[in-house]
Amino acid sequence: MNVIHSDRLSLGASLLRWWSALSISKRVCSVICLLYLLMALFGPVFAPYGADDFSSSSLLPPSWEHLLGTDEMGHDIFSMLLQGFRLSIGVSLLAGGGSTLVGTLLAFASCYFPRVGGLIRHLANLMLILPEMVVILFVAIFAAPTMANTVLAIVFFSWPRVFRIAHAKILACMGKNKVQYTLLLGGNVLDVARKVGRDLYPVFGTLLVLQCNRAVTYETTLAFFGIGDPLLKTWGRLIRSALNYENFFYDTTFLWYLLPALLCVVGFVASLSILIFDEDRIKDD
Amino acid sequence: MKRGAAFVAKYLIYLALIVCISFFLPRLLPGSPLSVLDESTVSQNMGASSQAFQAYYAPDRPLPEQFVRYLGHLFQGDLGYSLTAKRPVLEMIGQSIGWSLLLAGLSLAVGIPLGIWYGIRAGMRENRRSFRGVALVVLQGIPVVLLATVAQLVLCYQLQIFPKRGAYCVGMTPGEPGYWLDVLAHMALPLLIMTLTEIPSIAIFAYNSTMRMKGEQFVRMANYLQIPQKVIRRRYILPNILPELLGKLSIQCITCLAGTLFVESVFSYPGIGLLLRTATANRDYTLMQGILLVVCVLGLVISGIFDLLIHRNAEKC
């Protein structure tokens, strides 16, 4: 059932209404996500050392000088963690946003142009059959190890998931009488897109969060396999470095080397998941 | 019969596309040693790459000829030689695939029924909170590699409950007494992790479907007539959510396949996942390509099987 607003709400009023409809756990998660974003923007400013600075002694345990100790090369782990906020969240937003955009645009195009749409749908079906993580790994190995390639690889292989959901929703929306009216009057792509968008923007928002969530998983897994730019220390890279340390399993270094980055990843993923978690109808992909 | 032919045709086309992707992707990626777009890298790598690489890929030959050679290789079952292990890729994969299928198969055999049972049961209860959807959603979101790493660190090394790595203790052979017990012991933790990552997705789906079914008239009627819950579960709800469930399971099995590879990488389990770790660590292109091909074909087979099941199920109704 359509919720009929009594007047067009401003952005601020819409946000307030959205906030008041949230449950407590979701509000907590929104705050956490906001904190993550703020850390991504401003965190590295507070880093006591440069992320590339390896002048300290190696493998120092946590102290006031090095809040999380140092790694084998002498980098300050805390600074690297702060840098990781910007990098990991940046990748997440870029890759998640990119794949959502591509998937949505392709879904709309295939609904509006049914013949081309058939081809795209078959392609998407095929790509959904392939285990995307493996294909992304494959691509990432062959390509030059840059961050851009990582992001592109993730976008290129995760759009089919967005496509499938968006296509179904857009098709249903285009069958509605109000959109049929626009088509019958010779409305162009933009007219139809505007009408569909007004109805479906919550869906697209959810898809965006879902994809950002997935992108973090992909990036972490890629980094785990040692793929990606070795100089850009995302959380995944940090975790990989921790695992590379030869005594990793046998002493307590993991507590300050592995755990912080791990908790950052898990915290981010968990908050995003809970944020889009719908108690009445749990979304499955 | 026509539908059978269309079905086979569809999957043959998919197979052809997979082969094409496997061929063209490395050649289109920037920075790839086989890149046809980036002339400089190619000439750089030409000098550096080994004899085996040259012999298999022949990067200096024109593209159509490379493609024909590739197809020829595939038909002969030649997936090239691993650049690191210096053994035929097909042989390496052949030895490993058994372990992977064992792990994946067992985890699905355990995870799917558990997930369905849990989801339906929770869906039929009045209390929504008992489903613990939040915990499941979070569990579903955590990357498998992290979960496996932490489990290995804590349970294998720090607490020493489970064996640390591999499928069996070094030195044991299949004939020896206690071999299978050893295998089970080594499989326990990987299996546990795999199952833990599968259950949330299936349970959530079953839960959603059950909630939807609950509102249907005929289920309400059954409740009104006081038919026991167990019967409702089995006779009313399960058969009706089956079509959608099969579609979901198809995707789930493929995700499970990828998950198996990652868990094996972490635990050094001698399945394809371990090969994957070797390939990525050493940039072993032939091995990587072989793994991709095999995994994609497996995905295709799984999808095909489920497609058939869905059709069979639809015809029965």
Place this chain on the structure above:
Amino acid sequence: MSREMLLQCSHLTKQYGKVAALEAVSLALSPGEGLLVVGETGSGKTTLAKVICGGVTPDEGQVLLQGRPLAPSCRRRAFGELAAIQYIFQDPYSAVDLRQTVAQVLEEAVRICRRHRHPATPAQRALEDVDPALLQAWDRPAGTLSGGQLQKVCVARALIPNPKVLIADEATSMLDQAGAEELFRLLGRIRQERGVALLAIVHDIDFSQTFWDRIAVFQGGHLVEELPFAQFSAQAKHPYSRKLLESYRYFYPQEGETHV
């Protein structure tokens, strides 16, 4: 003769799977004519309307506008052809974006017409023509209007492109009796004032409304009877037509007749 015909449907056939929605239906509409299309659910009336508008592509046959054949799909028709035939939906609440204001709903039609440089009635004029009282709702969200009011807005919207044909597909089914009568009176007035041809699809006929020119009866996808409206009660031969007449007389017995 065909030059006089505004709209001509020739052997339209459409099948949905095994169901024949339309079977070789041929129908004509003269300029300014009022045609009533009657039939039970599933008899093909809505499919006919959609085929005429180009929303549904027929399997066979074609639609001609002033002697020129129209493309089967609305996506391929010229704007002038699309504007000439306007469709009014059964459910006004689904035909409109309820969150938009009445002004925005109408402005959409004006905007599209202007883009194609097609002469359009200004939005306020169109609404005024339909019902001046509705001008008060100009800035209100469409969802706050009643069914009858919203349907009138839809009629106004349909008038903006200056159409030659108006197709009202069960436009009164969702309205109450008073609202339905009011809407039919409105459509009749528009027909007179603007000379628009009207094709109204209905479930039940109100024989007291005498401004219809012809009546066409549909059953099972076939056009079974087509007669001038005034002579329908006298000359209707098809069993379904007779049933319609009987049920009308049952509910509204004429003077001097006893009901069955």
